Amino acid sequence: MGEKSKYILGKGSGIKSASRISRNEIKEQLLAVQKEAEEERYKRESVEIKLMEAKNQLEEERKNREIMEFRLVHDQKLLKECMMALNDLPASIFNIFTTSTTSNETSCACLMNNNWEDLHVKKNQESQMQKELDNLKDVLNFEKQT
Structure with missing residues (x-):
């Protein structure tokens, strides 16, 4: 039997x-x-990197939104408290003038005592607000670092 040739003719090279x-x-x-x-x-890999960047950005935006929502609720609460205090203030002043004795000295002393008490309350509120603000700043700085 004949074997098939394992050679073929190449282009111009034999x-x-x-x-x-x-x-x-x-x-x-x-x-x-x-x-x-x-x-x-x-x-x-390029698509995976872009996906991770998008996920990280979404997570950061979610955290920022949560912080802003917390601040908004807190600020609304403070605003409501201030509005209630302001609404009560005219009635308090009116009561001081109507219930005070006829003595100018007693009326002034009463006004000074009330103002002094209000000042202490406001300072305590301011101190608490400053502490909360510092805590929020710490949380924000911590989240920025992570």
Whole structure:
């Protein structure tokens, strides 16, 4: 029986081995596939990085929103308390004038005592608000660091 030839005629270069051409073609295909796989890996990594950046940004925005919501609720509460105090103030002043004795000295002393008490209450409120503000700043700084 006759054997099939493992040689074919190449373009102008004489006779070449058929298996050698196949190996070269396979190597070229393999290199092309490897290059394509590397490009796809690069694209995937790029998309993953962008996704992580977007997740981090969303998390930071969520934290900022929570802090702002907390501050808003707190500020609304303080505003409500101040408005209630202001609403009560005219009645308190009116009561001081109507219930005080006829003595100017007693009326002035009563007014001074009430004003002094109000001043202490306001200072305590201011001190508490400053502490809460400092705590919020600490929380914000901690979150910025993490």
